[in-house]
Structure formats: structure tokens, C-alpha cells
Amino acid sequence: MTRPATTEELELIDHGDGGGVLPPPDGGGDDGRRPWPRPEVSRRAFFTLIQLSLAAIVMFFMSLTSAYIVRKGLGGDWQATPIPRVLWLNTLLLLASSLTIELARRKHSGDAAANPLAAEARNARFSQWWTITIALGLLFLAGQLFAWRQLSAAGMFLDTNPSSSFFYVLTAAHGAHLAGGIFALFYVAFRNWKRSRITQETAADLAALYWHFMDGLWLFLFALLTVGR
């Protein structure tokens, strides 16, 4: 590898714990040593990781969906669960959060020429939109809890009816995955990225990808629960 080391790589070497390296047993030179894995490999690997996770998540929700369809088709005891109105508001909140996370991400990754704002100002804008996204995500979860309360107040519990069972299971499963997303948003915002294999920008891109997916997944589940009830 003749490519000169990038500053990122040097930084990574710098931040190694103690900087100690194993002496090459064959007595070879130290020049071939590279930080592992290289930053551009790390970025790609993290994207692969997230995309594969999404595939696994799709399989999980498709299993529940097929169970939903089969169980509904079994007949007799299925009574459509009324959809709490707040879900429409929640859906809007989540759609809005996809927009704000995209705004945040763009502020972060926009290069200096395209974006005349100074780096510091851009960071401030990033933090602003990012925080709004977190708030919207938390509001969505609160709204989902509110929907549960409305349903239970109406006498619809987890074990009332197969339809209500699936309502709780699907919303809970989605909520848990979204809560993971919120954790990731916090993590991106507050972690010290200097010591990391990837930049905050990459992490923000990854979190945004996951977030959009959770948004789309909710649209699908919401359609299933309303149209398919």
C-alpha cells in the first residue's frame, strides 16, 4: 500500500491504547502496519452491518405479519380493534422526524463550498435538528403509550382478542426497535467521536438510515392495522 496515510489514520494510531504494537515476528518493517480496519473500510462495514440488520428486522416483522394474516383468516373470534385517533398524529410526528433527521444530516455533511455557513454554525444547526428529531421520536413513543391507554380504557387488552393481541405486539415490537433508534440518536449526539473508528458524520448517516427505515416500517404496520383490521 503506497497511499499516504490520511490524517484520520494517523489520528487512529495516535489514540491507540498506549500505542504499543506487536513486533512482527518475521522481523519485517513497521511501514506496512495499518490501523485496523481502515476508516473507509469501517464506514462501508458499518453500512453493511446496518443494512443486514434491517434485513433481519424485515424477516422478524414479516413473520409477525404473516402470522397476523393467517390468524385473521382463521375466522370466528377476530374482532377488529378500533384505531385510536392519536395514531394519525403519531404518524405525522414520525414522518416529520424523518424530515428533521435528514435536515440535520445534510447540515452535517454539506461541504464548505456548497454550504457557506461556517463549520461551527453548521454543527450548531446539526445539533438543533438532531435534538428536534430526538424530541419527535420521544413524542412518538409517548403517543403510542397514550394509544395503549386509550385502548385499555376501552377494554381492549393484550388478551382480549387476537386482533388486539396483534395490535399490542406489533406496536410494542416497533416501539422497541424505535427506542433503539432513539438510543442511537443520543449516542451519536453525545459520544466522543475523536476516539472512534468512524466519524460522527458516518454515525449520523447510519442512524438516519435506521431511522428512515423505522419510519417506513411504521407506515407499513399502520396500514396493516388500519386497512387490514
Place this chain on the structure above:
Amino acid sequence: MAEHEGSGAHAHTAPTGFLWKYVFSLDHKVIGIQYYFLALFSVFVGMALSLLMRFHLVWPAAHVPLIAGGVMKPEQYLALVTMHGTIMVFMVLTTAPQSGFGNYLLPIQIGAEDMAFPVLNMLSFWTTFVSLLVILAAFFVEGGAPIAGWTSYPPLSAVGDMSGPGEGLGQTLWVIGLAIFCLASLIGALNFITTTVDLRAKGMSLMRMPLTVWAWLITAILGLLAFGVLLAACALLLLDRMAGTSFFIPGGLVFTDTVLAAHEGGSPLLWQHLFWFFGHPEVYIAILPGMGVTSHVLSNFSRKPVFGYRAMVGAMLAIGFLGFCVWGHHMFVSGMSPYSAFAFSLLTMTIGVPSAIKTFNWLGTLWGGKIQFTCAMLFALGFVSLFVTGGLSGLFLAQPTLDLYFHDTFFVVAHFHFVMGVAAIFGIFAATYFWYPKMFGRMLNETVGKVHFWLTFIGVYCIFMPMHFLGMVGRPRRYADLTGVNFLGPLHSVEFFISIAAIFTIAAQFIFLFNFLYCLKWGKKAESNPWHGTTLEWSIPSPPPFDNFAGRHVQVYRGAYEFSVPGEAQDFIPQDLAPEKVGKAN
């Protein structure tokens, strides 16, 4: 990701201190060995359970050690059946070939310094460990271990302890343990695929990867797509058990004069569909790594390239894909439409095509080779034998009309023990004898290994071959005691023979265990390439240094099986040997 993951420095500095070096290690090699030992422990537990079962089947009135009350009750026998299946399938067949050897060797064979995500890797192991503890805990809770089988069909598995001892807390622990295992396997699969996709060394194109790497990659893809389904099914089953839902529990069930009023409308078949949509790919998760190892070892000890490398890759991909299309063949007797059964049957038999491609290519690899009968080679040949034997009985079971008769008989037990049980175990043994020198820096004793091979090889045929005949006569599975049944009376001597064979075969495994443990300390020191292999793990010391290649940039120049190249003095060319050096060795 935790801080360690981000430090970017773990590949530079080997950790010091016992805890970080051997327990919470981030090194894929240590994690691979941890998985291996987890599987080694589990396989002895699983074998002990099968020994108790075989003992009970021929001496049902005997007092048995370890069994509460002395004489085994039918429900205790069912608990043994359940736990034997669960532990063997998940903790041995899923864990050792893929997570054990895959973890250890995949990064090295593609020229990487570690897995893509070492912290996730460690998490994956420890999650598996917790899952094993949770599942084993079922033995020690009130009511004991569950009795619903490794497939845990509802309603037996869903209605709680009214359906039998072990169906209370024991079954709950089983479901939770399995759900945890799903998470662990998903994390592992993510890591395997990402590593293979993104961390290959320069020159390591997909078609230069060793077939082992292909097998681990395809297995990981199967795991990624299958374990989420089992997780969903486990979640629903848990809710049926704990929260009063009726996903799988139908209405009007009667348990010892009590009508189950709290549930209605659920479908036990829904569980079967979800379970087998996972369960069939799971069979290939167990066997595919063994296929990879077998191809690799056969080529190495025939001193010939793998015959039809591309066809081998294609066959594994086809087997993986078809594995998701055939789950219905486990449910032929569920009352499914004959048209569905026909479709599932046809797809199932289609798997015979890639399986035959693999088998003939293995034979083609051997053909005209300079065969060296090392222990690893013997076990790889044993794998081919067992895979063919088990695969052929699969053709019978794939016919819906024949399956109506064979279903839930010992014919099925014989089939899956051959094809996914002992075949996969032989894959593990082949891998152990082959890579032990690399992993532990010492050679296993070959003579002791050959004794182990022949006793095991003859032993498993003696155990499982007669089971076909039991099944054909109509001897059903999962019955604790059939000694008083008239039409099975003449077969008692066969049962007796199987049990004796099982005792001898299990005893033979202690030869292996002794060889394994003895050679850890006193085995002959291994050189870096004792088998004259071509793949990257043989170009580094045994055992490899912490970051595998000690900082060297690996450059791969050729495919993985360059054996006996015409005109070359040396009969193998390592993958990373620079072209200008080829022909100058020796």
C-alpha cells in the same frame, strides 16, 4: 458500540490479564475457541441424555442414576428427548461448525486481522452462553425440563403445567433461552457477512475464497434470515404462555377433564409454519459448514484442486435458497392440501440436485488424487458417506404418501441423525483434526485419532442404520416404553443392539477427548503448515499471533486450491505466494 470497538487499537495491542485475554476477549480466535468449548461441553451433556434414553428403552424398569425417583417416568423420558434435541441442535450443531471454526478461521482465510466488529463478536458469544445457562436451568426448576420436544409444538408447549411436568417454568425457560439464542445468532450472522463482504484482503475475490468461507458466508445468510422468524414465533409462544393470548392455542381443549376456557381460536399449525420456516434452514445451518470443511479437506489430502469449484459454490447457494422453500415437508401429515404437499415435495426433491452435484464433485476431487488418509481426511470421507446415507432416506420422506407412513417413526429419527446429526459432527471432527495444529500449536495423535475414527464411524452406522428398520415396522418416536407392545416385540433385540452400540460409540468419544486434552500440553509441536495447505491460515505461525498477520499486508494471487500444478516442484502453491516466487520454493 462500546468504547473498545471505537478505539481502533485493539488489533495492535494484545490485551494482558486473564480476564481480557481469555474471558471477555475481542480476539476472534479466542472467541472461536470459546464457542468450541461451549459446544464440546454441550455435546457431552447431549450424549449423556441420549445414553439415558437408550438405557431406558431397553431396560425400562431399571434404576437409573441422575433420575429423580430412580425409575424413569415417561415424562422424564420426554424431557430427555426435548433437551437432547435442543442442546444438540442449537448448542452443538449450530455453534461448533459455524461460530466455533467460522470465527476462528474465516477472518484468517480472507486475510483480515479480526472480525469486522469484535465487540459484537464477544457479545454474541456471551449471549449464547447465557442462553445455554437458561436452557440448562430448566433441568433444575420445579417440574423439571420441558417435554414438548425440540420443536415445542403447541398446544402442549403453550398451555402451561396442566399439560405435564416441565411445561411450567421449564418450558418458559426453554422459550426464553431460545429467544436469547436467536439474538446471539443474529449478531453472529451480521458479523460473519460483514466481515466476508468488506474485509477481504487485496486479491481475495469471491471466486478465490476457500469453500469453507463460502459455506460460512451462506450459513450466516441463512441464519440472518431464519433466526428472526424463530424469534417472532418464540415471542408469540411466550405471550400465549404468560399473557393469555391465543395465537397458537385453539378453543375447547380438554386437559384431564378440564376444558381450557381462557383460550380460543388459535392455530397450532401457525407455530409449525413459523417454526419450520426457521427449522429447515436451520438444518442447513448445521450441515453447510461441514460441506465446506469436507471440500477443503478432501482437496488438501487428495493433493488436487476441488473438482468444479464454481459448481460447488453454486450448489451451496442453491441449497441455501431452496432451504427456505421446503418447510412444508415437515408438515405433510398436518392436513395440508395435497397440492401444497406436492409443491413442497417437488421443491424438496429438487435439493437432491445440488446435493448430488456436491457429492459427485467430492468424488471427482478424490478421483486420481494422491490420497493421504489422515484423521481429518477419514472424517471428511465419513462425512460424505453419512451425508449420502442420510440424504437417500430423505428422498423417501420427501414423498407425501410415504411420509404419511414414516412420519414420527424411527425412520425419521434415523434420517436426520445421519444427515444433520452425525454428518455435521463428522464435519466438526474433520475440522478439529485438520485445524487443531493451527489453533493450539500442537499436533493431535494420528494413531489415536484413527482408532477414534473407526470406532465412531462403525458405531454411528450400528446405531442409526437399524433405526430405519424400526421405523419401517412402525415403531413410533417419542414413546418412553414400548416393551409391552406386541408387534414390536420381535424387534427388542434390535433396540438392544442399538443401545449397546450407543454405549460403545459414546465411550469411544472419550478417546477423542483424551487425545484432545493430552495433546494440548504434550502433543508434538506443530509447524506453521503441517498439511501443506494453500490457504492463508497456513502462511502464519501456529498458533497465529494476536492480529493474525503481524501487520503484514496480505496480497492474494490465486484461488484456494492450487494443488499439484503441472510443472511445479512443490505440489501446492499458497494463495499469498508472490508470482515471482512460484517455482522457486524447494
